[in-house]
Amino acid sequence: MSDRIQDRGPLIPRNRAAHPPAYDIDYKTSVPRSPRWSLLSLESGPSEETGPTFGHEILGEWDNNLIMNWTRGKAPAVGERILVHGRVLDENARPVPHTLVEIWQANAGGRYRHKKDTYFAPLDPNFGGCGRTITDENGYYEFLTIRPGAYPWPNRGNDWRPMHIHFSIFGHAFGQRLISQMYFEGDPLIYRCPIAATIKDRGQLDTLVAPLDMAKARPMDFLAYKFDIVLRGRRQTMFENKLEGM
């Protein structure tokens, strides 16, 4: 368990309006998979305020380089080379250091390397589609990858996923666990996508759209996109007189 001040105190209750509702008739799979009864709300305790931690010993040399990691550096993946970078912060605007960030995505043609993906776009023999890294002491992370392709999916008659990268973030507490998706600035499919549209607040949806970041792009090599992530924070006051777990 961490001794950082920011890792003490109860988690700030989740602002559910910041998130999509469980049930959304336009995202058809959510219809039978959404609870009907209300969630049971309680103040967090040790089960939610602690969580797994991962050190650099789990990481392989190529884990945050999706262009090269599937072949362990032997041959690069096909596609437009991009750097995806940003910071993991909490609701109190503090960096979340030393936390595991995992991503997965389709290849440049919009095909996933998954035994269940049957889309006829070809697999790239040099692209696996997953990567992971651990944020530094300032909460900063970066991945080198290729721009994923848009792909069609069975929902309404002609639904397409915009270009996106799936993100999984741990934070320092099991109650901070979050999975989301990053979209790309300028993609016209974002505002036609029923999954993006499960987020009802346009400002919140826009926080998933990463801007092109020419200051981070490397000439003659890769473009860059910046994607910051905000996890739940913990309540801290000078009057918090109960110790953790007491």
Added chain:
Amino acid sequence: MVQKLDTLIETPSQTAGPYVHIGCMPTYAGNAGAYDLEIGESPIADGAQGEVIEITGEVIDGTGWALRDAMMESWQPDAAGKFPGQAGADPKVSGYCRFAADSETGKFTLRTVKPGAVQARSGAMQAPHISVWVVARGINIGLQTRIYFEDEDNSTDPLLNRIEQQNRVQTLIAKKTAEGKYTFNIVLQGDNETVFLDI
């Protein structure tokens, strides 16, 4: 106008989608070797103290169908109620596991040690439980719940006692089927819908 708060809003959740395993459980996705070491393969190592148990079940949708693509994560303390990192915690217990519904049958299995009781911030003792987080295609934000055990004293647990409809408490309690074996289904919707948590 008023002053601006210097707080941020949490990044909105999006569904983990059908291919969550690519990123989280590459071997399950058919991509063994994507990482040298996958995380969460087991919450315990050989020699963990306490009773080793196996919890099996299904994640069931509102039509009664077991999901084939659900992924779960569990988090728990060791047999003495200490979480990893706490002083005196069992070094053989990582407390964290990733597991998935079988892509053919929909069945999942969690093999772990039975957790000990943990004190809540209020001072009350919580009955032994495992925290579970469920994601899948069609689940827009990960669902939190807990696994309690029918052969433990759950009568004074603060969370279970907060459930007004006491007939729903049984949705959080694993049923013992044999020595060290339990079943626990997660029902997303409909009759016997699991109590999901906002903690």
